[in-house]
Amino acid sequence: MKLINADYLQGTVEIPPDKSIAHRSIMFGAIAEGQTTIHNFLRAEDCLNTLQAFQALGVPIYDDKKNIRITGVGFAGLKPANSIINVGNSGTTMRLLLGILAGTTFETTLSGDASLNQRPMARVMDPLKQMGAEVTGNNHSEFPPVTVKTNAKLQAIEYHMPIASAQVKSAILFAALQAEGVTKIIEKEVSRNHTEEMITQFGGKIQVKQKTIMLPGSQRLKGQELRVPGDISSAAFFLVAGAIVPNSKITLKNVGLNPTRTGIIDVMQEMGADIQFTQTDQKNGAATLIVKSSELKATTIEGSLIPRVIDELPIIALLATQAEGTTVIKDAQELKVKETNRIDTTAQELKKMGANIAATDDGLVIKGKTTLHTAKVSSHNDHRIGMMLQIAALLSRRDVELENPEAIAVSYPHFFQDIKYLAKRKC
Numbered sequence: 537m538k539l540i541n542a543d544y545l546q547g548t549v550e551i552p553p554d555k556s557i558a559h560r561s562i563m564f565g566a567i568a569e570g571q572t573t574i575h576n577f578l579r580a581e582d583c584l585n586t587l588q589a590f591q592a593l594g595v596p597i598y599d600d601k602k603n604i605r606i607t608g609v610g611f612a613g614l615k616p617a618n619s620i621i622n623v624g625n626s627g628t629t630m631r632l633l634l635g636i637l638a639g640t641t642f643e644t645t646l647s648g649d650a651s652l653n654q655r656p657m658a659r660v661m662d663p664l665k666q667m668g669a670e671v672t673g674n675n676h677s678e679f680p681p682v683t684v685k686t687n688a689k690l691q692a693i694e695y696h697m698p699i700a701s702a703q704v705k706s707a708i709l710f711a712a713l714q715a716e717g718v719t720k721i722i723e724k725e726v727s728r729n730h731t732e733e734m735i736t737q738f739g740g741k742i743q744v745k746q747k748t749i750m751l752p753g754s755q756r757l758k759g760q761e762l763r764v765p766g767d768i769s770s771a772a773f774f775l776v777a778g779a780i781v782p783n784s785k786i787t788l789k790n791v792g793l794n795p796t797r798t799g800i801i802d803v804m805q806e807m808g809a810d811i812q813f814t815q816t817d818q819k820n821g822a823a824t825l826i827v828k829s830s831e832l833k834a835t836t837i838e839g840s841l842i843p844r845v846i847d848e849l850p851i852i853a854l855l856a857t858q859a860e861g862t863t864v865i866k867d868a869q870e871l872k873v874k875e876t877n878r879i880d881t882t883a884q885e886l887k888k889m890g891a892n893i894a895a896t897d898d899g900l901v902i903k904g905k906t907t908l909h910t911a912k913v914s915s916h917n918d919h920r921i922g923m924m925l926q927i928a929a930l931l932s933r934r935d936v937e938l939e940n941p942e943a944i945a946v947s948y949p950h951f952f953q954d955i956k957y958l959a960k961r962k963c
């Protein structure tokens with residue numbers, strides 16, 4: 537597909553609902569008791585896979601095209617699925633669902649697409665096994681399809697996380713809600729905390745002190761009415777686009793600002809980007825942001841900042857190609873086990889467009905102020921790589937061709953429509 541280019545960007549975009557929160561809203565609605573209503577659900581492939589997985593497990597979920605209505609069945613009300621559940625491209629669905637299903641006495645097998653079936657699962661299988669679950673990967677490997685069940689009540693554990701991962705933390709928390717005793721998790725670095733927040737929101741008990749989480753077991757949750765804020769990980773593409781395409785001004789409405797997710801704003805402000813906040817909606821934790829093109833300088837991104845920008849690193853790499861100086865991204869080995877190896881795919885595709893970028897063992901080194909030019913690029917079937925390349929293409933004077941643009945539908949089905957609307961030509 538031919539990508540869109542532009543002389544400048546201007547307009548207002550309503551940011552699509554947060555993918556992480558949308559997944560969890562279905563999960564909590566299903567395992568709580570009573571009615572849950574979800575406003576502003578993300579109808580993108582990944583979250584629809586979560587919705588269908590719970591329907592397959594016997595949970596009544598109804599989409600009235602405005603809201604999602606769930607009749608929660610409690611952990612005890614989940615029923616065996618008729619066949620293997622395929623969760624497509626979604627790592628979050630598979631890992632969190634393993635934590636939920638770890639406490640069921642019936643067996644479930646979860647599979648995914650070619651990418652997900654190569655992503656590591658030992659990170660969740662190990663702690664779940666310690667809690668008493670039986671979890672096995674394909675041919676006794678750690679890779680999906682993964683089969684899960686338990687023969688006895690799960691037991692609480694104390695777990696020092698070897699990696700910073702909200703998916704691993706959440707899988708343990710879902711299992712711990714069903715376990716006997718108090719589970720203690722010590723995070724390596726603080727990662728997104730939506731699961732912890734939603735345990736409280738659904739009437740559960742949890743204690744969080746910096747990196748230590750204490751969760752009592754045998755809890756029952758109660759259905760809620762909730763609204764999903766906009767996804768800062770989707771907004772990131774427009775924040776960067778507005779900053780790097782000259783003479784641009786973009787208004788982004790309903791951007792979720794959970795502090796465990798706002799690393800992109802910290803990084804961009806550090807680099808000199810012009811981002812203003814208006815209309816903060818305290819209740820929803822969202823705000824309207826206005827981004828304008830500006831002169832940028834290089835930075836270093838590392839350590840505890842990494843989990844707060846993990847999904848934004850490909851688009852930050854593009855941002856760095858336009859900054860003065862050399863940007864270094866380190867401590868980001870986790871990028872290697874996303875939908876693609878994002879260290880490699882980011883470097884490989886941006887190089888095709890003339891970027892001065894090198895992959896390292898744990899990140900990227902990007903020399904800035906390069907002119908990006910036309911090329912034939914590929915998303916490698918990774919939504920975030922595809923969207924990053926569309927933003928890069930805005931800067932190319934001649935057309936850029938993208939292979940596998942359809943991957944973008946897993947998180948942002950109308951992405952190209954929004955870009956087309958923002959992209960303006962000088963008359």
Ligand SMILES: O=C(O)C1=C[C@@H](OP(=O)(O)O)[C@@H](O)[C@H](O)C1
Binds near residue numbers: 628700701703846
């Ligand atoms: O918990 C979540 O919703 C997510 C956690 C992150 O993964 P890890 O926990 O593997 O870092 C992130 O990359 C993913 O897009 C969504």
Ligand SMILES: C=C(OP(=O)(O)O)C(=O)O
Binds near residue numbers: 875
């Ligand atoms: C890594 C991602 O998602 P998941 O792990 O759920 O596939 C992502 O959306 O960038």
